[in-house]
Amino acid sequence: MRKVKIHITLKEGVLDPQGKAVQNSLRSLEYDNVNEVRVGKYMEVMMEDTADIEKQIDRMCDQLLANPVIEDYSYTIEEVV
């Protein structure tokens, strides 16, 4: 069994209104050194290992988990015993 940890983030240059609001809140809490906040998504997918697991995860991300027009993704695969 594998645990796939997937991070999905908005592409650079794509405006992130939610991140902006969080950033402003951090500023109002007086974290003056915060320059930018980008809000993304984190997912954990448990799946059986296959020879082409990376290809499969790429496809999952392109087809559904991320929207390639506005989002980038990265992931790590961990072995679960």
Next chain:
Amino acid sequence: MKFAVVVFPGSNCDRDMYFAAKDALGEEADLVWYQEADLSDYDAILLPGGFSYGDYLRSGAIAATSQVTEQIRAAAEAGKPILGVCNGFQVLLETGLLPGAMLSNVNQKFMCHYETLIVENNETMFTSHYEKKEKISIPIAHGDGNYYCDEETYQTLLENDQIAFTYENNPNGSVGDIAGITNEAGNVLGMMPHPERAVEKLIGNEDGLRLFQSILTHWRNNHAINA
């Protein structure tokens, strides 16, 4: 003319859409549940607003993976009119039938009020009953209506006259003030404002009705040619 209104779990403007086609326009219409839908006998497909699958993951993303999507894709290739409003627009973006993607409104608020739209292209099968550059008043109701595409895509939209409607006062941050776009062939229209909520004077205005009348006119003209 026969309209199909595709109902997803979480659609909530399906009855408004049905009313617009059936009662306001006076044509045949059916509400079809997305899992049992057979769209082959319909002349036009309407994708209603709402929150399909609770907007999980991204607005419209889960609905775009359902089997009815393949039928919608086939209907689009066959040249049938397909109108996606609000969540319906988001579904069309997620299926890739229209270019671009939706981000949350720049002010992070759900907005529900009338907006003035400018008819940018009145030569589509959805807009022939409007004047070019005509200003119409149509309600919006969305939280994720901030249309995004890269500069190259935006230029393509401009070159191909794919921008059907823009906002006079951009409420949500959309690229190029875009309120509605068509595909390159011109038979798929996605728009965030709700024309189906503006089809009767009694409940506001009739500015949206002409969109449905345009679809009917196009169908009748085609039908007359084929008959």
